Amino acid sequence: STSIALYLKQRKQKRIEERFEPRPIELRSDEVVDGVTGLIGNTPLVRIKSLSDALGVEILGKAEYLNPGGSVKDRVALRMIEDAERQGLLYPNTGSRIFEGTVGSTGISIATIARARGYEATIIMPDDVAEEKVKALLALGAQVERVRPASIVDKKQFVNLARERAEHFGQDEVASGSAILPTSSSSVVVSTTAAEVVAPDHGILTVEDEQELRTKPRGFFADQSSQNKSNFDAHYEGTGPEIWRQTSGRVDAFVSGAGTGGTVAGTGKFLKNMNGDVIVALSDPEGSGLYNKIKFGVMFDQREAEGTKRRHQVDTVVEGIGINRLTHNMELGLDIISDAFRVLDEEAVAMSRYLVHHDGLFLGSSSACNLVACIKLVKKMGWHSGERVVTILCDSGNRHYSKFWNDDYLRDANIEINMGIIDDLLEAP
Numbered sequence: 001s002t003s004i005a006l007y008l009k010q011r012k013q014k015r016i017e018e019r020f021e022p023r024p025i026e027l028r029s030d031e032v033v034d035g036v037t038g039l040i041g042n043t044p045l046v047r048i049k050s051l052s053d054a055l056g057v058e059i060l061g062k063a064e065y066l067n068p069g070g071s072v073k074d075r076v077a078l079r080m081i082e083d084a085e086r087q088g089l090l091y092p093n094t095g096s097r098i099f100e101g102t103v104g105s106t107g108i109s110i111a112t113i114a115r116a117r118g119y120e121a122t123i124i125m126p127d128d129v130a131e132e133k134v135k136a137l138l139a140l141g142a143q144v145e146r147v148r149p150a151s152i153v154d155k156k157q158f159v160n161l162a163r164e165r166a167e168h169f170g171q172d173e174v175a176s177g178s179a180i181l182p183t184s185s186s187s188v189v190v191s192t193t194a195a196e197v198v199a200p201d202h203g204i205l206t207v208e209d210e211q212e213l214r215t216k217p218r219g220f221f222a223d224q225s226s227q228n229k230s231n232f233d234a235h236y237e238g239t240g241p242e243i244w245r246q247t248s249g250r251v252d253a254f255v256s257g258a259g260t261g262g263t264v265a266g267t268g269k270f271l272k273n274m275n276g277d278v279i280v281a282l283s284d285p286e287g288s289g290l291y292n293k294i295k296f297g298v299m300f301d302q303r304e305a306e307g308t309k310r311r312h313q314v315d316t317v318v319e320g321i322g323i324n325r326l327t328h329n330m331e332l333g334l335d336i337i338s339d340a341f342r343v344l345d346e347e348a349v350a351m352s353r354y355l356v357h358h359d360g361l362f363l364g365s366s367s368a369c370n371l372v373a374c375i376k377l378v379k380k381m382g383w384h385s386g387e388r389v390v391t392i393l394c395d396s397g398n399r400h401y402s403k404f405w406n407d408d409y410l411r412d413a414n415i416e417i418n419m420g421i422i423d424d425l426l427e428a429p
């Protein structure tokens with residue numbers, strides 16, 4: 001009988017070993033990439049186990065926080081800079097400076113790529129943005145200017161200031177008819193030499209062209225939020241096709257929040273073009289006017305929204321998404337967004353804690369917001385048999401220590417921290 005006991009013990013041990021046999025770590029790519037920009041994009045799609053198992057629906061998150069600059073915005077910054085180079089608006093190592101007004105992520109992406117490609121960066125942001133974003137920008141060598149939050153119609157508003165600074169930087173060049181032109185309607189400014197200029201890296205430039213480009217430090221206003229279509233294109237030609245490939249085209253819905261709207265518009269439009277049945281839905285935090293726009297065709301009255309605001313732009317602890325005006329990049333995808341879900345601060349906070357607790361995923365506020373909207377969509381559609389919802393995990397929790405991931409801050413802001421909210425959402429009929 002001792003030999004039987006020994007046999008059973010050994011068999012059990014073998015089963016345990018088999019069950020926990022380590023899987024080899026899968027490489028993201030087996031190629032050597034060339035510099036920091038080679039690390040941008042091609043992010044994995046991660047199945048969120050806790051939510052997928054509870055819903056019986058695959059909830060897949062595009063892990064954009066794995067980009068080298070820490071967010072989905074690396075794609076946009078890279079594309080904007082490449083497009084500007086192609087148009088002759090930027091040339092490396094000339095002392096040219098990129099200006100942007102941003103709540104943070106895009107600034108960090110621009111600062112990262114600027115260093116790698118021989119540019120300076122000036123980032124202008126509201127002074128209530130999480131402190132760690134400022135620290136990251138300074139560490140990356142960017143010039144940072146923080147201003148009081150103001151309405152978009154105010155000249156001192158951070159985006160307007162960025163435009164103005166870029167115009168001033170390029171003043172001499174404006175006089176001679178190239179680089180940044182002082183215009184409020186368009187910032188993808190075409191230089192007079194644009195027609196002859198091709199990408200500095202690959203192009204056929206005459207010696208004179210090259211000489212001219214080299215001798216002119218330019219100010220370039222990146223303008224991701226309104227006019228610069230490079231934002232939309234980065235997603236239409238990058239994020240969208242990647243998701244399509246990674247799912248072999250089996251996607252039932254795409255859910256995303258909107259800050260500039262580039263992600264939801266570009267990615268959504270690509271997926272919708274590939275398959276007209278894909279549902280593209282917006283996740284919208286409290287106080288954002290987009291929900292009303294999608295549901296009822298009208299944004300909040302701008303003044304009304306401002307009158308009720310607690311923080312800049314939108315009344316929420318969620319950073320990076322939610323807006324009260326339509327951007328050009330958002331408009332490019334408005335026709336394909338068919339639904340919208342409001343997400344309360346308490347729900348986004350609960351989701352972030354839930355994901356750490358169950359999945360070990362430490363995510364930022366907009367990612368949490370997106371995942372709450374995924375549940376709401378699944379419940380509304382009555383899905384439970386393996387349908388697939390894809391969303392964006394925009395950045396990591398490590399960008400949010402001072403506010404969204406600061407329990408004291410949340411308590412002061414009267415925002416409850418209660419993971420049970422997610423259980424209730426998952427259990428709802």
Ligand code: PMP
Pocket residue numbers: 071073103104105106257258259260261262263264319320321364366367394395
């Ligand atoms: N999440 C975070 C953290 C962001 O910074 C942004 C950009 N403001 C977004 C989401 C939204 O992306 P988009 O600008 O493409 O709408």
